[in-house]
Amino acid sequence: MPGRGATILHADLDAFYASVEQLLDPRLRGRPIAVGGGPRGGVVLAASYEAKRYGVQGGMGGSRAARLCPDLVFVRGHFGEYQALADAVMAILQDVTPVVERISIDEAFLDVSGATHLFGPPEVIGRRIRERVREEVGLPISVGAAGTKHLAKIASQVAKPDGLVVVPPGTEREFLDPLPVSLVWGVGPVTQERLARLGIRTIGDLARTPGDAVAHAVGHAVGHKLLAMAQDADRRRIVTSHRAGSVSAQSAMPARQPEPAQVRAVLAHLADRVARRLRDKGRAGRTVTVRVRFAGMRSVTRSRTLPQPVATTLTLTEVAEHLVRSALDDVPGTEVTLLAIGVSNLVDQRVIQLELDLEPDDPWRPGSASGAARRAVDGSLDRIRTRFGKDVAGYLPALLGGARAVPDEFRELAEHEL
DNA sequence: TCTGGGGTCCTAGGACCC
DNA sequence: TCTGGGGTCCTAGGACCC
Numbered sequence: 001m002p003g004r005g006a007t008i009l010h011a012d013l014d015a016f017y018a019s020v021e022q023l024l025d026p027r028l029r030g031r032p033i034a035v036g037g038g039p040r041g042g043v044v045l046a047a048s049y050e051a052k053r054y055g056v057q058g059g060m061g062g063s064r065a066a067r068l069c070p071d072l073v074f075v076r077g078h079f080g081e082y083q084a085l086a087d088a089v090m091a092i093l094q095d096v097t098p099v100v101e102r103i104s105i106d107e108a109f110l111d112v113s114g115a116t117h118l119f120g121p122p123e124v125i126g127r128r129i130r131e132r133v134r135e136e137v138g139l140p141i142s143v144g145a146a147g148t149k150h151l152a153k154i155a156s157q158v159a160k161p162d163g164l165v166v167v168p169p170g171t172e173r174e175f176l177d178p179l180p181v182s183l184v185w186g187v188g189p190v191t192q193e194r195l196a197r198l199g200i201r202t203i204g205d206l207a208r209t210p211g212d213a214v215a216h217a218v219g220h221a222v223g224h225k226l227l228a229m230a231q232d233a234d235r236r237r238i239v240t241s242h243r244a245g246s247v248s249a250q251s252a253m254p255a256r257q258p259e260p261a262q263v264r265a266v267l268a269h270l271a272d273r274v275a276r277r278l279r280d281k282g283r284a285g286r287t288v289t290v291r292v293r294f295a296g297m298r299s300v301t302r303s304r305t306l307p308q309p310v311a312t313t314l315t316l317t318e319v320a321e322h323l324v325r326s327a328l329d330d331v332p333g334t335e336v337t338l339l340a341i342g343v344s345n346l347v348d349q350r351v352i353q354l355e356l357d358l359e360p361d362d363p364w365r366p367g368s369a370s371g372a373a374r375r376a377v378d379g380s381l382d383r384i385r386t387r388f389g390k391d392v393a394g395y396l397p398a399l400l401g402g403a404r405a406v407p408d409e410f411r412e413l414a415e416h417e418l
Numbered sequence: 419t420c421t422g423g424g425g426t427c428c429t430a431g432g433a434c435c436c
Numbered sequence: 437t438c439t440g441g442g443g444t445c446c447t448a449g450g451a452c453c454c
Contacts, residue, residue: 044421063419188453189452220429244425
């Protein structure tokens with residue numbers, strides 16, 4: 001049971017991508033840098049602490065970042081290096097305890113309640129983790145320790161950059177109450193504004209507000225969660241393995257009128273990436289969702305739940321094309337800036353493989369190639385790519401007449417299983 | 419010169435069933 | 437002639453996280 005002692009740790013690498021760049025190139029150390037983007041556009045994927053001081057943040061447009069921080073140095077990013085370095089950090093955490101829950105490439109929860117008899121109290125463990133990551137990998141990492149996951153995560157945010165914060169049992173309220181409500185997990189700009197209208201600015205304000213009022217402002221589920229967290233009633237356990245509930249891929253592009261042939265080319269490429277990842281995981285999904293974003297950032301989704309799960313590139317392409325057409329018909333004459341395909345409602349492929357073989361005709365398009373034939377095509381392509389490399393065969397990465405928004409290595413990093 | 423890519427969870431209305 | 441209440445699935449949109 002969490003709650004006895006500050007035995008939940010949250011370890012979070014500081015400005016991860018930017019710190020790696022400063023590790024790889026000593027000339028960048030101590031300087032404001034942005035990974036990704038440029039002074040004339042693109043998106044900043046990460047900013048060093050020196051840049052954050054000027055208000056530069058990940059997700060921000062490059063031109064805005066350059067205005068905020070005139071000395072900002074833009075670097076392209078060594079996306080191929082990030083995974084291995086983050087994995088090395090996770091291995092250090094695994095040395096402390098097997099009870100590690102990785103929640104993104106660069107952060108994880110640990111339950112050290114079974115490790116204190118070996119390594120000492122949580123504070124000592126947290127310090128040791130930070131020393132080892134600094135010495136063996138060369139990166140700064142912040143650690144928060146508390147009785148619950150939520151509080152440990154807040155503690156690590158407060159500890160940043162490059163610090164350690166322990167919240168001893170019994171001191172939770174005095175720690176939490178003065179902190180801004182935006183530190184609560186799940187409070188973004190919209191929720192923050194809604195809470196502000198109720199006069200709620202700190203976590204203490206939130207904890208003291210009646211549940212009905214909070215629920216009315218932000219919705220039932222969110223309200224309940226927020227109050228539980230603000231009142232430190234979080235009881236979530238460490239989960240050491242997760243299974244993805246959906247698989248998706250998207251591609252941004254310069255605004256343009258959608259030409260059917262190009263739309264199809266992009267969708268074939270996206271469907272191939274999604275379907276191949278599903279097959280690699282031994283999974284397939286019944287619900288196909290597409291998203292079309294238009295100039296001006298308005299976006300529309302269309303989804304369809306099929307009688308049978310799909311993991312076949314061709315079938316996924318056809319379903320997606322149909323859905324995108326219906327979305328484009330609803331918003332005619334508008335320039336498109338992004339296409340996305342997602343598959344959810346996932347099931348194990350091994351089970352459904354048998355079902356599909358009993359019903360070889362693709363229910364989506366009777367009379368087209370049989371399910372067995374489609375899977376045979378995917379199977380050969382998968383084998384060729386496994387043997388000779390990803391790029392030797394497949395569906396061309398449909399450039400749509402513009403430079404790729406992000407390097408391929410960034411996509412690979414984002415696709416990578418944690 | 420606007421704003422990447424991969425995810426999770428929630429809401430709300432409608433269809434359908436018992 | 438009027439018409440309950442609960443559960444589940446599906447679709448579309450939105451907030452949020454890293």
